[in-house]
Amino acid sequence: MSTNLAFDVPESAPRRALQIVALNGLFDEMDAEGVLRHAVSEVLREDVAIVSSFGADSAVLLHLVSLIDRRLPVYFLETGKHFPETLTYVETLTRHLGLANVRWLRPDPKDVTRFDPRGELWESDPDSCCHIRKTEPLDAEIANFGGWVTGRKRYQTAERGVLPHFELTSDDRIKVNPLAYFSDADVNAYKRAHGLPEHPLFAKGYRSIGCAPCTTVVAEGEDPRAGRWRGLNKKECGIHFDFNGAIAKPVAAVEKTLFKDGKFIADPFRAWAEGDDPAAVRYTHIPLEMFVANRAAVLGNPHPNGLLIRAGDAIEEVAADLGRFASVAVEFPKFSDGRGYTTARLASERYHYAGELRAVGDVLMDQITLMRRCGITAFVVVHPATRKALETGTLVTVNRYYQPIGSAEVPVGTRPFLRKAPETV
Amino acid sequence: MYRYDEFDAAFVQERTAQFTDQVMRRVRGEINEDQFRPLRLMNGLYLQLHAYMFRIAIPYGTLRSKQLRKLAFLARAYDRGYGHFTTRTNIQFNWPRLSDVPKMIEHLNEVEMHSIQTSGNCIRNISTDQFAGAAADEIIDPRPMAEILRQWSSLHPEFSYLPRKFKFAMTGSANDRAAIKFHDIGMKAVTNPAGEIGWEIWVGGGLGRTPMIAKMIRGYVEHENLLAYLESILRVYNRYGRRDNKWKARIKILVHETGIDKLRDEVEAEYAQMKGGVLTLPQAELDRISAYFAEPPFELVNATQIDVVKEKAADAPYGEWLERNIHSHKHPGYVSVTISLKPIGGxxxxxxxxQMEAVAELGERYSFDEIRVTHEQNLVLPHVRIADLRTVYDRLVEAGLASGNAGLITDMITCPGLDFCSLANARSIPIAQAISHKFAAPERQREIGNLKIKISGCINACGHHHVGHIGILGVEKKGTELYQITVGGDATEAAALGDTLGHGFVADEVPAAIERLVEAYIARRETADEPFIEVYRRVGDAPFKEALYGNA
Structure with missing residues (x-):
C-alpha cells in the first residue's frame, strides 16, 4: 500500500509520522500554494490526486492546481444525486481553469441496484448512501496514489478545528490540506481577487454543497456545513473520517445503533440538544417536559419529530398528542428500571399509539423480548453483545407467553386463557 | 396437584435453554460477574459467602413425592447431601458449582420444577396456607388461584423489573397460617353478603428494616376480576414505587408515603380501565385449573377420635407428637401431619x-402423593388417615424426623445467617441451636406451650423476627455480634410487630435471656393454657422488660 510513497528510503511508521509533523512546520498557515507545490513536487512527486466536490468553495483549490500543474488528476464524485447546477459548474470551472485531467467517478451500478434500487437510501440510511456513492468509488481510485489533496478547512465544522496541512492516514497515505487555515472570508476574498466563477447555488444561500437531497441552505451565522445532513447526527460523508492520522472507523459500522425490522439501520433521529428550538427542530426526540412547556410551538413545527418519555414522566399528560409524533422514545435509564414497560404498554394499548415506539438507554439482550411484548418496535442498542445477538439472530429467549399483553397479543378465544405459544401467533 | 401441560413444559424448556446459555457464557468468561448477576438472580442463583446458592421454587409449597425425591438426588449429587427449606416455602442448595447448575435445572425439568423468579425484583413464589385443600377451617382451597397467579406472573413483561421484589401470600381460611399481612400483597378468601366467595386484598405488609402491617385495600374482589385488580396494583407500584433507595423500594413504603386512601384511588382508577378486559378470568379456566386440585379419593371412614392422653400414657413421645403435630382435616378420619425440621440442636x-426420600415415601404411601412446605420451615403430609398415624410416626422416628415440637419454643424460624449469607451481620443458626439445647426437655417445652421464636441474622429479617412472639435480631456493633430481643410479634390474623425492649445481648447471654422471658410469662399466666402472646397482650412490656434488664 505504501510503496508509492515517495520518501527516499522506506520509513518506519513512527518516523514517517515525525516527518509529517516536520512538514507541518514548514509553511506559513496561509501559504496554500507553497503547501500544494511542495506536496506535488517534493513529498509525493506527482503520485497525488486532487479530490474536489466542485462546491461553493472548490474554485480556490482548483485555481491553485491550475497554477501548479493542470495535468494533475482531479476527481469529482458524480454520485447521481447532485444538483444540476453542480454538474454545470464542473464544466464551467474545468473550462475556466483549463484543467486537463478531471475524472468523474461514478458508483458501481451493481451497488446501486442492490442497495438503493428505489433511490431512497439517502433517506433511510444516509451513511450507507454516502458509502456506496462516495467512499467505495473513491477508495478504489485513491489506492493508486500515495496521497491526495483536499479542500477542507478548519473553520468548516468543529470536528475539523485541528486540521493540519499534512496528515498521515492509517493506511500510510498522506492527505494534504492546503486551505486548512483559510476562513470563509479568506476564501471569498481569494475568489474575488482571482475572478473565479461562483457556484450557481452560492447566491441562493448554499455554503457547503453536496448531494441535493442532503444539502440545505445555511442561515446567517450558522456553521457553513450545517446545511449538510441537517437534522442528522452526521457531519462527514465518510471519505474524510481519517483526518489527523487517527485510525479510521470502518464506514459501514458508523453509528448504526437503531435496530428495527430485523436489522441495524442508521438512525434518522437525533437527541434533543441544549438550545434546540422546539418550533424548528427536525427528526429530534423532544423531551416530554419540553413538549408540554412548548406545546403550541412543537405542534406548529412542520418537520417530523419524536417524543422522549423518560422514566418517571407521566405519559397521561401527552396522551392526546402522541399521534403527532413519528417516533416515541421510551427511556430505560438502567436495565433494572422497569417503568418504561408500563409506559410502553400505556402508549400502545391504552392510547393506541401506532408509530415507532423505541427503547433507548440501557437496552440489553435479556430485556428485548419483554420490551417487544410491551409494544416496543425499535431499539437503540450500543451494548456489543446485544448488538451481536440481534445482528446474528441468536437472541436466546422465551417465546411462550402466559399473559395477554399488548394489543397484538390479545385475541381472546383464540387460545387457552393467558397463554400464547409462537405457533399460535 | 397441578401438572404441566405441553405449554408449561415448553416454556420451562425455553427458559432453561436461555439460562444455560447465560451460565455457560459466564463459565467461559464471556460475561463478567456484574453482567451475570441480574441474569442469575432471575433464576434463583445467588453468590453467597462461600459459594453460589441455588434456590428452587416450590409453588405454593406443594410437592409430589417424585419431586421431593429429585430434590434428594440433587442434594446428594450436587450439594453436600442436604437442602434447606426456606420461609418462602422454597428449597435452597448452598454448595452447588456454577457449572453444574444447568444440569441441575435439567433434572428439575424432568419433574416439572424450576428456579424461575425465586430471586430478583419480580413477583416471587406465591405462598399459601400449608394445610390448603385439607384444613377443616378453610372456605376455599387457595391453590387453584395461586396457580393461576403463578402463570400470570411468570416472566410478566411489564413486571419483571419492579422497584423491588414482590411477594404474594394467600389463605383460604380465616385463621391465617400464611402471614398474609406481612406480604406485599396478601389475599384472604371471604364470603360476600350474597354468599359468593371472593378475595379480600391487603397491601403493603412486610418485614425488613421497616416492618409494616398490611392495609386492607379492597374488601372484596371476584375471582374473575382478581388478575385485573392485581395488575392494577402492580402497575401503580411499578410506576410510583421508589427506585432511588433500595431500602425504601418495597410497596410498603409507597403505601406508607402515599397513604392507603390515595393509593387505593390510584389503583381503582387503573382498575376501572382494566376491569372487564382481557384479564377477566373465565369460569371455565378457573374450573380447568381447579380440576388439578380436586380432592384425592378419600376413603369414607368414621371419624376417629385421637385419644392423646391414652397414647401419651402408653408411649409418651408418640402421644406428644400427636398432641403437637396433627392438624384437623376437612375429611373425617384424616388429619394433616406436620413433620418438624427442628430437631434439638439442628x-x-x-x-x-x-430424610427427603423418607418423607417422599410417606407422602406417596400415606398422603396421596402430596407433601407441603410451610413458611415456618417444616414439611407437612396433608392427607393422612388417622389409622396410618402410628406407621407414619414410626417411619419418621427412623428418619430422625419425629420431633413432636410443632408450634413449641424449639420450632423456630431461623435465617441462614452469617454462616452462609453475605448480607448477614451475625450468626443465626448457632443461636437457634443454643436455645434449642436450653429447652430440649420435652416436658419443659410442653409446660411453656405455644411460643414462636424467630431469628434473623440481619435487619433484612428473613427469619421474620418482627413477628416472633419472641424475636431475635442479630446486629453487629463495633465488631461484636449482638442480639436484640423483641416481644409480642404475631404473624397471624392478629398481626402485630414485636417491641424492642432494650439493648442487645452477646450470643452467650441469649439463651438465658430467653429463659428469663419464659419465666416471666409462666409467673404471670392465669391458667396453664394461656399462651405467651396472650399474656403479653394482657400485661404489656413491663414484666418482660424487667425480666430482661432488671429493675434499673
Missing amino acids: APGDCTAE
Whole structure:
C-alpha cells in the first residue's frame, strides 16, 4: 500500500509520522500554494490526486492546481444525486481553469441496484448512501496514489478545528490540506481577487454543497456545513473520517445503533440538544417536559419529530398528542428500571399509539423480548453483545407467553386463557 | 396437584435453554460477574459467602413425592447431601458449582420444577396456607388461584423489573397460617353478603428494616376480576414505587408515603380501565385449573377420635407428637401431619437427602402423593388417615424426623445467617441451636406451650423476627455480634410487630435471656393454657422488660 510513497528510503511508521509533523512546520498557515507545490513536487512527486466536490468553495483549490500543474488528476464524485447546477459548474470551472485531467467517478451500478434500487437510501440510511456513492468509488481510485489533496478547512465544522496541512492516514497515505487555515472570508476574498466563477447555488444561500437531497441552505451565522445532513447526527460523508492520522472507523459500522425490522439501520433521529428550538427542530426526540412547556410551538413545527418519555414522566399528560409524533422514545435509564414497560404498554394499548415506539438507554439482550411484548418496535442498542445477538439472530429467549399483553397479543378465544405459544401467533 | 401441560413444559424448556446459555457464557468468561448477576438472580442463583446458592421454587409449597425425591438426588449429587427449606416455602442448595447448575435445572425439568423468579425484583413464589385443600377451617382451597397467579406472573413483561421484589401470600381460611399481612400483597378468601366467595386484598405488609402491617385495600374482589385488580396494583407500584433507595423500594413504603386512601384511588382508577378486559378470568379456566386440585379419593371412614392422653400414657413421645403435630382435616378420619425440621440442636429447615426420600415415601404411601412446605420451615403430609398415624410416626422416628415440637419454643424460624449469607451481620443458626439445647426437655417445652421464636441474622429479617412472639435480631456493633430481643410479634390474623425492649445481648447471654422471658410469662399466666402472646397482650412490656434488664 505504501510503496508509492515517495520518501527516499522506506520509513518506519513512527518516523514517517515525525516527518509529517516536520512538514507541518514548514509553511506559513496561509501559504496554500507553497503547501500544494511542495506536496506535488517534493513529498509525493506527482503520485497525488486532487479530490474536489466542485462546491461553493472548490474554485480556490482548483485555481491553485491550475497554477501548479493542470495535468494533475482531479476527481469529482458524480454520485447521481447532485444538483444540476453542480454538474454545470464542473464544466464551467474545468473550462475556466483549463484543467486537463478531471475524472468523474461514478458508483458501481451493481451497488446501486442492490442497495438503493428505489433511490431512497439517502433517506433511510444516509451513511450507507454516502458509502456506496462516495467512499467505495473513491477508495478504489485513491489506492493508486500515495496521497491526495483536499479542500477542507478548519473553520468548516468543529470536528475539523485541528486540521493540519499534512496528515498521515492509517493506511500510510498522506492527505494534504492546503486551505486548512483559510476562513470563509479568506476564501471569498481569494475568489474575488482571482475572478473565479461562483457556484450557481452560492447566491441562493448554499455554503457547503453536496448531494441535493442532503444539502440545505445555511442561515446567517450558522456553521457553513450545517446545511449538510441537517437534522442528522452526521457531519462527514465518510471519505474524510481519517483526518489527523487517527485510525479510521470502518464506514459501514458508523453509528448504526437503531435496530428495527430485523436489522441495524442508521438512525434518522437525533437527541434533543441544549438550545434546540422546539418550533424548528427536525427528526429530534423532544423531551416530554419540553413538549408540554412548548406545546403550541412543537405542534406548529412542520418537520417530523419524536417524543422522549423518560422514566418517571407521566405519559397521561401527552396522551392526546402522541399521534403527532413519528417516533416515541421510551427511556430505560438502567436495565433494572422497569417503568418504561408500563409506559410502553400505556402508549400502545391504552392510547393506541401506532408509530415507532423505541427503547433507548440501557437496552440489553435479556430485556428485548419483554420490551417487544410491551409494544416496543425499535431499539437503540450500543451494548456489543446485544448488538451481536440481534445482528446474528441468536437472541436466546422465551417465546411462550402466559399473559395477554399488548394489543397484538390479545385475541381472546383464540387460545387457552393467558397463554400464547409462537405457533399460535 | 397441578401438572404441566405441553405449554408449561415448553416454556420451562425455553427458559432453561436461555439460562444455560447465560451460565455457560459466564463459565467461559464471556460475561463478567456484574453482567451475570441480574441474569442469575432471575433464576434463583445467588453468590453467597462461600459459594453460589441455588434456590428452587416450590409453588405454593406443594410437592409430589417424585419431586421431593429429585430434590434428594440433587442434594446428594450436587450439594453436600442436604437442602434447606426456606420461609418462602422454597428449597435452597448452598454448595452447588456454577457449572453444574444447568444440569441441575435439567433434572428439575424432568419433574416439572424450576428456579424461575425465586430471586430478583419480580413477583416471587406465591405462598399459601400449608394445610390448603385439607384444613377443616378453610372456605376455599387457595391453590387453584395461586396457580393461576403463578402463570400470570411468570416472566410478566411489564413486571419483571419492579422497584423491588414482590411477594404474594394467600389463605383460604380465616385463621391465617400464611402471614398474609406481612406480604406485599396478601389475599384472604371471604364470603360476600350474597354468599359468593371472593378475595379480600391487603397491601403493603412486610418485614425488613421497616416492618409494616398490611392495609386492607379492597374488601372484596371476584375471582374473575382478581388478575385485573392485581395488575392494577402492580402497575401503580411499578410506576410510583421508589427506585432511588433500595431500602425504601418495597410497596410498603409507597403505601406508607402515599397513604392507603390515595393509593387505593390510584389503583381503582387503573382498575376501572382494566376491569372487564382481557384479564377477566373465565369460569371455565378457573374450573380447568381447579380440576388439578380436586380432592384425592378419600376413603369414607368414621371419624376417629385421637385419644392423646391414652397414647401419651402408653408411649409418651408418640402421644406428644400427636398432641403437637396433627392438624384437623376437612375429611373425617384424616388429619394433616406436620413433620418438624427442628430437631434439638439442628439447623432449622435443613433436611438431608435420606430424610427427603423418607418423607417422599410417606407422602406417596400415606398422603396421596402430596407433601407441603410451610413458611415456618417444616414439611407437612396433608392427607393422612388417622389409622396410618402410628406407621407414619414410626417411619419418621427412623428418619430422625419425629420431633413432636410443632408450634413449641424449639420450632423456630431461623435465617441462614452469617454462616452462609453475605448480607448477614451475625450468626443465626448457632443461636437457634443454643436455645434449642436450653429447652430440649420435652416436658419443659410442653409446660411453656405455644411460643414462636424467630431469628434473623440481619435487619433484612428473613427469619421474620418482627413477628416472633419472641424475636431475635442479630446486629453487629463495633465488631461484636449482638442480639436484640423483641416481644409480642404475631404473624397471624392478629398481626402485630414485636417491641424492642432494650439493648442487645452477646450470643452467650441469649439463651438465658430467653429463659428469663419464659419465666416471666409462666409467673404471670392465669391458667396453664394461656399462651405467651396472650399474656403479653394482657400485661404489656413491663414484666418482660424487667425480666430482661432488671429493675434499673
